[in-house]
Amino acid sequence: MFTFDVATATSLVGFLSILIACAFRGLRGRALAGTPGGQWAMSALTGGVAALLVANSATLPGYIGTVADNALSVVSLVFIHRGTAMLVGARYSDRYYLLCIVAAVAGFAWFSYGQASLQARIALVSAYRAAFYCATLLMLVKRPGLPAGTRYLVDILALAAIWSVLRLGAAVFSGDHVDSFLAGGSSFAVMVSVGGILHVLVNAFQFRLESEKIRDELAAHAGRLQQKRDMLKSVVVERTAELTRQASTDSMTGIANRRHFMERGNDEIERARRYHLPLTLLLLDIDHFKQINDRFGHPAGDKLLQVIAQACQSNARNVDLPGRLGGEEFALLMPETSAIAARLAAERLRRAITAIPPALSGVPHQVTASFGVATLKSYDTSMDSLVARADTALYRAKNGGRNRVEAA
Incomplete structure (x- = not known):
């Protein structure tokens, strides 16, 4: 009998994220790395791997289920922000992103082995999600002239940010939330699924945005090719007319030869x-x-x-x-x-x-x-x-x- 538990929920989220990463690869091929889509593909990939680690944490070493999966989630958030910065033309130092990742790893390690606290780990990952979603949302809102699909990404980022803030508040102020987490079951699976699906949707709408961008680039390229074709056609017509005139005209007098x-x-x-x-x-x-x-x-x-x-x-x-x-x-x-x-x-x-x-x-x-x-x-x-x-x-x-x- 099928049971919708945490492992099932996170496995579905993980596989969906990896599929989106593969779709990004299909859009750009080898040219993926230096584009916003390349960063978003890495976000989907690292987010998918993090979800699969959570789904299989029971059979893996303890540090993978407490530190590695959460750290990969932060890495996924970093790639979301970095790709959006490329899209809007903003500049952020890689040291800033590296510092965020190192701080996250240190935090998750401390709350796993120094002062072990599941509530703190949930709060920390929720805080990172809320911060990166909000920062990405602000970049998009402040930059006019982006493709039409940006508004859908803005909406889903806002939902993901709100959900992350709610999870952060629940982790900080509600002990029942942690008890539910420890108890597991369908209710917690649904809660985890909502956060994971919202993250997948962020990647999915980024994929849509990248697709629109490529479509616009192809349309612009086709327009340039059409202009060049028209120019070449005009040159050919003019040159043909000139050659015809030269072939039929006496060069000395300008009348028929x-x-x-x-x-x-x-x-x-x-x-x-x-x-x-x-x-x-x-x-x-x-x-x-x-x-x-x-x-x-x-x-x-x-x-x-x-x-x-x-x-x-x-x-x-x-x-x-x-x-x-x-x-x-x-x-x-x-x-x-x-x-x-x-x-x-x-x-x-x-x-x-x-x-x-x-x-x-x-x-x-x-x-x-x-x-x-x-x-x-x-x-x-x-x-x-x-x-x-x-x-x-x-x-x-x-x-x-x-x-x-x-x-x-």
Whole structure:
């Protein structure tokens, strides 16, 4: 038949405390020692060992049941206080804690072998519990901004402190209390259980608090990772856009390079054939560009290329694509544009080029260009075919006296 006595009560308390210590270990692993949770884990462990020593004191040497178990209880209280101090950022010298433990050992030894008094030992351990619970409670109350779970720990610390004060008063002022202790039985088992369970609950709510702290740390870390991810994503997007721009843009003039122009042209040819739309290509070549380079130098030639590119962009529609095919040869791809409309656009661009002032072109005389225009035909299989026909018209313009527009 099951009997709820002191040994049973303290055994249950001991095993629960050790389980909590193992749970703390699972939270932090090797990083446990330097954290509040590490101190609280040691509190649960030493408290559990103390309870198991009490449960088995009948089969152990006398000093274990009178000195060692009570001293371990004080050590458990020290770790509760030390872990809470770490949590709130308070500083206490380890000498302070060591002095408390040494004083407790001396006190329990004196009241066991010097002037033996069970009443004094109960009073002493109750006084230590009340003092450490109250000191820990004050640290938490004075420090705002702690995790939400702190309020539960504060409540259980207050209950444990009140219970310890009541036990202290009973030990000091009530002889019946000691008589009940000596008599043992269920009533004393319940009394011991209440104190032990309150201590276990303190450790349990400290475990909850440590869990919340780790959860908040993980959430903050996840937030930082998300920020870094967003920053990295932004950098990747920007860098990809920059690389794409570099791969598709002529570095000298800032308009489309030959590769991008030809790819876009093939896409426009497919679209024009699918929807039966006109498509026209305009080629232009700066007249006497080699002589300009030879006479005024390459910097002047480079500047002229940039000015011509700007003129192409200024005279193009939003749907048109200006590009530099190489050297002094430029092109303008004009979707949904008939041959007549493209020839008129070429004439406007030709006049705009001749109107460029020397101060802007960097060349002390009028700049002209020759144009070739080709509209997509059924036999044009690709941009290469369309460019070849426009190029033929361009050379007719060159041979016809330059500064003119010819259509294929």
